[in-house]
Amino acid sequence: xxxxxxxxxxxxxxxxxxxxxxxxxxxxxxxxxxxATYAERKIIGRMQTRLGPTMTGPYGLLQPIADGLxxxxxxxxxxxxxxxLAFVLAPMMILVPAFITVAVIxxxxxxxIGGFTVPLQITDLNVGILYVVAMAGLGVYGIVLAGWASNNxxxxxxxxxxxxQMISYELAAGxxxxxIFMLSETLSLRGIVEAQSGSVLNWYVFSQPLAxxxxxxxxxxxxxxxxFDLPEAETELVSGFCTEYSSMKYALFFMAEYANxxxxxxxxxxxxxxxxxGPFAGPINILxxxxxxxxxxxxxxxxxxxxxxxQLMFMGWKVFLPLALLNIVITGAVVVxx
Amino acid sequence: MELLQLFFFYLVAFVAILSGxxxxxxxxxxxxxxxxxxxxxxxxxxxxxxxxxxxxxxxxMVYAGAIMVLIIFVMMLLNQGSEVVSRYRHAVTGAxxxxxxxxxxxIITIKQGDVSSTVGPINSEVIETxxxxxxxxxxxxxxxxxxFELASILLLVAIVGAVxxxxxxx
Numbered sequence: 296x297x298x299x300x301x302x303x304x305x306x307x308x309x310x311x312x313x314x315x316x317x318x319x320x321x322x323x324x325x326x327x328x329x330x331a332t333y334a335e336r337k338i339i340g341r342m343q344t345r346l347g348p349t350m351t352g353p354y355g356l357l358q359p360i361a362d363g364l365x366x367x368x369x370x371x372x373x374x375x376x377x378x379x380l381a382f383v384l385a386p387m388m389i390l391v392p393a394f395i396t397v398a399v400i401x402x403x404x405x406x407x408i409g410g411f412t413v414p415l416q417i418t419d420l421n422v423g424i425l426y427v428v429a430m431a432g433l434g435v436y437g438i439v440l441a442g443w444a445s446n447n448x449x450x451x452x453x454x455x456x457x458x459x460q461m462i463s464y465e466l467a468a469g470x471x472x473x474x475i476f477m478l479s480e481t482l483s484l485r486g487i488v489e490a491q492s493g494s495v496l497n498w499y500v501f502s503q504p505l506a507x508x509x510x511x512x513x514x515x516x517x518x519x520x521x522x523f524d525l526p527e528a529e530t531e532l533v534s535g536f537c538t539e540y541s542s543m544k545y546a547l548f549f550m551a552e553y554a555n556x557x558x559x560x561x562x563x564x565x566x567x568x569x570x571x572x573g574p575f576a577g578p579i580n581i582l583x584x585x586x587x588x589x590x591x592x593x594x595x596x597x598x599x600x601x602x603x604x605x606q607l608m609f610m611g612w613k614v615f616l617p618l619a620l621l622n623i624v625i626t627g628a629v630v631v632x633x
Numbered sequence: 634m635e636l637l638q639l640f641f642f643y644l645v646a647f648v649a650i651l652s653g654x655x656x657x658x659x660x661x662x663x664x665x666x667x668x669x670x671x672x673x674x675x676x677x678x679x680x681x682x683x684x685x686x687x688x689x690x691x692x693x694m695v696y697a698g699a700i701m702v703l704i705i706f707v708m709m710l711l712n713q714g715s716e717v718v719s720r721y722r723h724a725v726t727g728a729x730x731x732x733x734x735x736x737x738x739x740i741i742t743i744k745q746g747d748v749s750s751t752v753g754p755i756n757s758e759v760i761e762t763x764x765x766x767x768x769x770x771x772x773x774x775x776x777x778x779x780x781f782e783l784a785s786i787l788l789l790v791a792i793v794g795a796v797x798x799x800x801x802x803x
Contacts, residue, residue, distance in 0.1 A: 433693065
């Protein structure tokens with residue numbers, strides 16, 4: 296294997312490859328975000344024996360573009376009594392952590408460009424998982440600030456609810472991942488993918504089924520998807536934290552929700568389902584796994600009713616957290632004694 | 634290369650100091666809190682530049698991700714205005730004097746060379762080969778096991794205390 300491409304051995308090639316990788320990942324994520332809205336409406340439509348969007352373009356395929364254009368040209372309203380800085384900052388603070396998390400997810404093996412080895416991953420941090428958890432923690436600010444800055448009691452309630460929810464579930468999600476790196480003995484996502492290589496049976500979904508279930512459920516709660524979408528429960532809170540938002544700012548919240556879905560799907564695929572392993576080329580494998588998870592998330596949205604707030608807190612603190620701790624103890628015992 | 638790193642350092646340092654300044658000058662406590670988050674973020678970048686990625690991640694996770702969220706949470710619910718600051722105007726002057734003295738002290742200590750010339754067994758090459766997280770883990774669970782356990786007992790006591798305070802009839 297040739298030498299790893301770095302800033303010291305060929306700066307110009309390194310920077311251009313880096314920019315190409317970042318652009319490629321960014322464009323793919325944006326495209327999935329756009330067409331996830333279409334897929335969600337189509338799939339839920341089918342599940343409820345409706346057709347979903349059909350009018351814009353063949354099979355309604357241009358619907359996301361039409362929606363985007365419409366939101367772009369809408370009037371941008373900032374409430375007079377709002378806190379301006381936080382109001383403008385909030386949508387960005389929710390979208391940016393979602394997008395930069397994608398940087399550590401490996402989407403393929405190594406390829407050779409111009410005599411150097413280039414890993415198909417934007418960057419391989421040796422504290423990859425911790426970085427992901429840290430960025431997930433920063434995502435809370437967007438929702439909290441949006442709720443507070445709008446100066447609207449429904450928004451504030453939505454924001455407070457979401458803060459409590461995200462803090463509770465972050466803990467259980469973080470603890471369920473600990474069992475993974477106890478087995479892989481590395482914090483780098485690339486290392487975890489390598490630890491699962493070989494056969495399908497090496498995937499952590501088989502050795503860590505409890506952690507897998509916990510991670511998927513708590514992640515759903517952390518990104519505020521149904522059945523845990525209490526911060527924006529329409530029946531009680533109008534639209535929760537994004538009640539006062541319109542135009543592009545609203546679109547940013549919408550994009551962040553789908554970007555978070557992609558991140559959680561990609562992360563679950565990387566941590567539990569062997570990441571890039573599979574019958575096809577690396578990027579296609581991980582994309583297929585991401586699509587499968589996104590389909591499941593949409594399916595859950597069409598199937599499950601929203602949980603009550605006290606049930607949500609009860610599950611987070613009294614069910615998921617103890618189970619995650621138990622899983623760590625069992626994994627530790629297995630690692631030491633077997 | 635070195636120049637680029639230096640430029641980046643000054644950029645981040647500038648942002649860190651600017652947002653730190655905003656923390657104490659902003660009238661709105663929420664804006665101060667956001668600035669403090671920004672300062673923590675800049676500190677995390679410094680940790681990365683000092684080859685301490687684990688510290689950086691923990692810095693963001695614990696301070697920016699957990700503690701500041703709770704502080705903002707409380708501020709949002711209390712919705713306290715800016716009058717608290719203006720009531721203690723003389724305290725602000727005192728704080729400036731104290732901070733100035735502290736800075737002089739720090740500069741004198743660094744100038745004497747006791748801090749900067751210390752060479753420990755762990756340098757950037759050791760971190761590259763062994764790994765930062767591994768080094769911290771080994772130190773924490775061997776040499777510093779007793780302080781580590783004591784700190785966890787202290788935290789446990791704090792949790793029990795918080796439960797007792799929050800729940801009047803136990």
